[in-house]
Amino acid sequence: MxxxxxxxxxxxxxxxxxxxxxxxxxxxxxxxxxxxxxxxxxxxxxxxxxxxxxxxxxxxxxxxxxxxxxxxxxxxxxxxxxxxxxxxxxRKPEEPLQWRSATGEEHSHDVAAEGASPVEQLLVQESDARLSHCIGALEHDPRRALMLAFYEGLTHAEIALRMQRPLGTVKAWTRRSLMRLKDCLEALT
Incomplete structure (x- = not known):
C-alpha cells in the first residue's frame, strides 16, 4: 500500500x-x-x-x-x-513600540504601570517612615491606646477595659497623642 x-x-x-x-x-x-x-x-x-x-x-x-x-x-x-x-x-498588523515619523523623529508608546509610580512609592515610604518615627516618640501607654483605637478599631471604653485604665485617661491619651503626631509630622515636612 x-x-x-x-x-x-x-x-x-x-x-x-x-x-x-x-x-x-x-x-x-x-x-x-x-x-x-x-x-x-x-x-x-x-x-x-x-x-x-x-x-x-x-x-x-x-x-x-x-x-x-x-x-x-x-x-x-x-x-x-x-x-x-x-x-x-x-492577523492584525502589529504596531511597533518605537517608530520614526516622516520627519525622522523617534516616537514610542508608553504604557502606564498599574501600580503606583516609583515617585509615589517613594513618597509613601517616606510618609510611613515619618509616621513610624513620630509614633515611636510617644510614651508607651498613650502610644498603645492610639494603636488600639486606630489599628484594632476599639472604642475608648474598650481600650479602657483592655488597658485597665480610667476612661478619661484613655480619652486624654488618645487626643494628646493625635495632637503630638500632627505636630511631629508637620515638623518633619
Missing part, C-alpha cells in the same frame, strides 16, 4: 473517531505539514497554531474532500497552506 492510499485509509478511520488512526496520521504527516505552515507564516508559534487547527478539523471531519478528489498527503499540505494563509489574513 503506498502513502497515497495510507492517508485516505487513515482519514476514513478517523472519520469513525479512531484515535489510533489519528495518532498514526499525525506521526506520518505532522512534520511535513509543520514545514508547509512555517514556510507560509515564517513564525513557529503561528505555524503550530495552523497545525493544531488542521488536525482539529481532521478529527472533527470538517476537511471533507471535494467529490472525486482523492485525499492524500499533498491534499493535506494544500489544506495546511490555505489555513496558514487564512491565519495571516486574520
Amino acid at each position: 503506498d502513502g497515497r492510499d495510507e492517508v485516505s485509509r487513515l482519514l476514513a478511520r478517523i472519520a469513525l473517531q479512531d484515535a489510533k488512526a489519528f495518532e498514526a496520521l499525525f506521526t506520518m504527516a505532522a512534520d511535513r505539514l509543520m514545514a508547509v505552515a512555517m514556510r507560509v507564516t515564517q513564525d513557529a508559534a503561528m505555524a503550530e497554531d495552523v497545525l493544531q487547527e488542521v488536525f482539529t478539523a481532521i478529527w472533527n471531519r470538517s476537511t471533507a474532500a471535494a467529490p472525486g478528489q482523492h485525499r492524500t498527503l499533498a491534499w493535506l499540505c494544500v489544506v495546511t497552506r490555505h489555513r496558514a494563509i487564512d491565519l495571516l489574513r486574520k
Whole structure:
C-alpha cells in the first residue's frame, strides 16, 4: 500500500473517531505539514497554531474532500497552506513600540504601570517612615491606646477595659497623642 492510499485509509478511520488512526496520521504527516505552515507564516508559534487547527478539523471531519478528489498527503499540505494563509489574513498588523515619523523623529508608546509610580512609592515610604518615627516618640501607654483605637478599631471604653485604665485617661491619651503626631509630622515636612 503506498502513502497515497495510507492517508485516505487513515482519514476514513478517523472519520469513525479512531484515535489510533489519528495518532498514526499525525506521526506520518505532522512534520511535513509543520514545514508547509512555517514556510507560509515564517513564525513557529503561528505555524503550530495552523497545525493544531488542521488536525482539529481532521478529527472533527470538517476537511471533507471535494467529490472525486482523492485525499492524500499533498491534499493535506494544500489544506495546511490555505489555513496558514487564512491565519495571516486574520492577523492584525502589529504596531511597533518605537517608530520614526516622516520627519525622522523617534516616537514610542508608553504604557502606564498599574501600580503606583516609583515617585509615589517613594513618597509613601517616606510618609510611613515619618509616621513610624513620630509614633515611636510617644510614651508607651498613650502610644498603645492610639494603636488600639486606630489599628484594632476599639472604642475608648474598650481600650479602657483592655488597658485597665480610667476612661478619661484613655480619652486624654488618645487626643494628646493625635495632637503630638500632627505636630511631629508637620515638623518633619
